[in-house]
Amino acid sequence: MPFINPEDGHLTVLNLFKTDSRDRVDTLVKEMSKIVDTADFPGWISSTVHRGEHTPGTLNFIQWRGMDDLESRYNDSEFKHHTVPVFREITTYVxxxxxxxxxxxxxxxxxxxxxxxPDRDDYTVIEVLGVDPADQRALVAHESTAHSWLLDVPGYRSRTVLRGIRSRNLQGGDSTLATVGTDNDFVVVYSQWAGKEAYDAFRTQAEADWSGARSGFGAKRGSLITSADWNGYRPVHTRSAGDPVAV
Incomplete structure (x- = not known):
């Protein structure tokens, strides 16, 4: 199973897809799982498909050896002429x-x-935080401090902070990818909870009932971010390099 460890030095790619219906989520999961089951790309380490629970969508958590391996995948003919058109057809946002x-x-x-x-019962929350590149390092450091006070929150399990490098979408011409925003203009927080109920209780708690630590954290975060987007997910399918390829 995939593990998240900063010391591994992997390039982590989060492919975020939104769509307009639960039926299309089923199609997204199916198409993403087919790619995962046959993955045999140089430098590919693992992929874990997440199904959106709060709003319709999916996320694929992918680990690569490095940037060169990912770029080779993006330049692959099969990716350009099959994968990109398929996902353009069934998504509203990539x-x-x-x-x-x-x-x-x-x-x-x-x-x-x-x-x-997917063998665990985690309710996974993924937040994408927009940030001015000049403030990215400060936001990364600040987000990591939340763990200290989250330890007292019922249902909290883990919190991973990822420094965004570059974003793309499928809107480039001739089956190419287009750059989104500028380099280093986002931070991703990947957190695990005991269940949706535990996370909802945390998220909807009245600010008047927040701890002092949470209030201070929220004020500082608000001063650093330019946008925030989130969804709740369940991991539903995974495979790592070395596992058998589906036939």
Whole structure:
């Protein structure tokens, strides 16, 4: 199963897809899982498909050896002439985000490593935070501090902070990818919870009932970010290099 460890030095790519119906989510999961099951790309390490629970969509959490391997995949004829057209047809929004893992911290009950797996019962929340590139490092450092006070929040399991490098979408011409925004203009937070109910209770708690630590965190975050988007997911399918290729 895939693990998240900043010391591994992997390039982590989060392919975020939104669509307009639950039926199309089923199609997205099916198409993404087919790609995962036959993946045999140089430098590819693992892929884990996540199904959107809060709003319709999917996310593929992909680990690569490095940027050159990812670019080779993007330049592959099959990717350009099959994968891109398929996902253009069934999505309303696509963002392919390249990241480096900066920190990954867990509740003490979870051991020494963050695991990403459909065999677990995690409710996974992914936040994409827009930021001025000049403030990105400050936001990364600040987001990592949340772990200290989240330890007291019922249902909290883990929190991984990823520094965004570059985003693309499928809007380029001739089956190419288009750049979204500028380099280093986002941060991603990948957190795991005991269930949707636990996360909803945390997210909807009245600000008057927040701890002092949470209030201070929220004020500082608000001063650094330019936008925020989130969805809740369940990991539903995974495969790593070395696992058998589907036939």
């Amino acid at each position: 963002r392919l985000m390249q990241n480096e893992v900066e920190s990954s911290l867990r509740h003490p009950s979870l051991g020494d490593v963050t695991e990403v797996s």
